Amino acid sequence: MYKFNKIRLMMGTILLTSILIVAGCSESNTEEKKDESEQNNEVTVDSQMGEVTLPSDAEQIIAPFHEDTLLALGVTPVAKWAIGNQLQNYLEQDLKDIPKIEWNMPVEQVLKHQPDLIILEHGIDSYEGSYEDYKKIAPTFVMKEETTNSWRKQLEVFGEILNKDDKATKVLNQYNDKVKEAKEQLSQTVGNETVAVIWATGNQFFLFEENRHSAEVLYSELGVTPPELVKNLGDAQTKWNPISLEKLSELKADHVFILAEEGEQGITTLENSSVWQSTPAAENGNVYILNDQSNWTNRGLIASQETIKDVLEYLGE
Structure with missing residues (x-):
């Protein structure tokens, strides 16, 4: 009888130990999952x-x-x-x-x-x-x-x-496809003709360098040719200096985008200037006024897409 009770006690001890081990493992796994979950919410x-x-x-x-x-x-x-x-x-x-x-x-x-x-x-x-x-x-x-x-x-x-790594890759690939299509289209419609971008604000004029804001999309990504005056500007600096009306007379661009809010004084100045009216783009009716310059004066995927849309609207056909 004593031996039987001793065996039963041993079995009970083993069972209890097993339960405690399993419980401990379960608790450990729960803690590990919790830690893993917390880590997944941080980077x-x-x-x-x-x-x-x-x-x-x-x-x-x-x-x-x-x-x-x-x-x-x-x-x-x-x-x-x-x-x-x-x-x-x-x-x-x-x-x-x-x-x-x-x-x-x-x-x-x-x-x-x-x-x-x-x-x-x-x-x-x-x-x-x-x-x-x-x-x-x-x-x-x-x-x-x-x-x-x-x-x-x-x-x-x-x-x-x-x-959102996957989303970033997806939208960038989609954008690259748009650039490729637009570049091919412009190579047919514009070819080697030159294009410039001017921002008119107040009565001042700012000529975009090749890498100024979204002009980089125009020249570097879409492969549009800048006129010599733009090439000579060099890289964009932090301080953006206006260009004189007299200097604009040297702008031998085939096409010009002018960014100006509706009613901007600068547009009236250009319309009344014989110097401006004698430039190739003005003489040939290839000056395009855009009333919203915000996408052109920023950098971003959406800004770049909007710039491509602007360019194709006037030069893509």
Whole structure:
């Protein structure tokens, strides 16, 4: 009887130990899955401020002046860049109901929008607040200079941060297909004829360099030929200097796009100028006025698509 009870006690001990081991394993697996789940909601990336860990499931995002990239990835920001009443008009179809935030990111405005992710350009000193100020509000990513200056790089980096790598690849491939089609079309309709872009604001004129904003799409991607005056401008500098009306007389372009709001004084000045009217584009009726310059004065996938649309509307047939 004693031996039987001893055996039963041993069996009970073994069974209890087994249960505890299984329970421990189960709890361990649960914790591992929990840790894995938490890690899946975060991403560690390199930034201008070093390595940072960010939430990959953020929904309340502020990325001033880079809403183009967010929208290209199917993400709507919680606030949109503005300078007073000046907006990125070409994005307003998607952002018309989104509140504005001033371009220099006042801390109190940022707080009001309660972001869970802030994305800033590399020139952090241009903002009203400091990096530490914004970090106290939400995880903050500061782009490196190469990311700020390249919308393609932005797509890649934003895709990584927001867990949308596949979307980034897809929209970029679609864009590249559009560029290829447009380039082939323009090679037939424009060939080697030269094209220039001028922004008229007030009574001043700014001639786009080959790599100024979306002019890079025109020249580098679509393969359109710039006139000599544009070639001689060299690379775009941070400070953009106006060009005189007399200098514009040297613009031997076959086609000219003029970016000017409706009623802009500069258009009247050109219409009344014998100097301008004697240029090849004006003489041949190949001057095209675009009232919305916003996509031309920005860089982004959507801006580039809109620029291609503008170019094909006037030069594609």
